[in-house]
Amino acid sequence: MKDENDKLIVRKIQEGTVIDRIPPGKALKVLEVLGVDANYPYAVALAMRVPSRKISLKDFVKIKGKALTEQEIQKLSFIAPTATVNIIEDFNVKEKVLLQIPNHVEEFIDCLNPNCVSNTREPIVSSFDIVSKDPLILRCTYCDRIIEQQYLTRKL
Numbered sequence: 351m352k353d354e355n356d357k358l359i360v361r362k363i364q365e366g367t368v369i370d371r372i373p374p375g376k377a378l379k380v381l382e383v384l385g386v387d388a389n390y391p392y393a394v395a396l397a398m399r400v401p402s403r404k405i406s407l408k409d410f411v412k413i414k415g416k417a418l419t420e421q422e423i424q425k426l427s428f429i430a431p432t433a434t435v436n437i438i439e440d441f442n443v444k445e446k447v448l449l450q451i452p453n454h455v456e457e458f459i460d461c462l463n464p465n466c467v468s469n470t471r472e473p474i475v476s477s478f479d480i481v482s483k484d485p486l487i488l489r490c491t492y493c494d495r496i497i498e499q500q501y502l503t504r505k506l
């Protein structure tokens with residue numbers, strides 16, 4: 351289903367990534383975790399709080415020339431679990447990426463425990479098991495420190 355509002359705001363892109371149905375107001379955060387900033391060399395379109403048929407308001411972004419890494423997809427699933435991600439080639443949807451909060455994440459955020467090996471010893475990177483998805487609760491696999499939804503909401 352095409353959303354008429356989208357077409358009024360921005361044209362289709364030839365190749366890149368379209369992230370749709372982002373929770374209202376989260377589009378800027380989405381671009382941030384994807385590393386798309388003022389220096390990004392290709393066209394980027396962002397729309398916030400657009401009326402939508404399926405959910406009352408939504409954000410969406412269209413990023414030309416952008417392919418998502420596995421880690422970027424993981425981060426998106428935490429920030430905007432309801433979003434749809436479409437990979438575009440030749441103006442058409444080549445692939446739809448299903449966002450799903452994984453059971454385990456690495457290098458996602460730093461452990462809150464300053465003495466944790468993931469903070470003190472290179473090259474050990476942070477590593478968390480997802481204890482609960484709603485509300486979101488992570489547990490460090492090294493020191494068992496719990497990170498709760500409230501903290502993640504501020505960070506993400």
Ligand SMILES: [Zn+2]
Nearest residue numbers: 461466490493
């Ligand atoms: Zn830890």
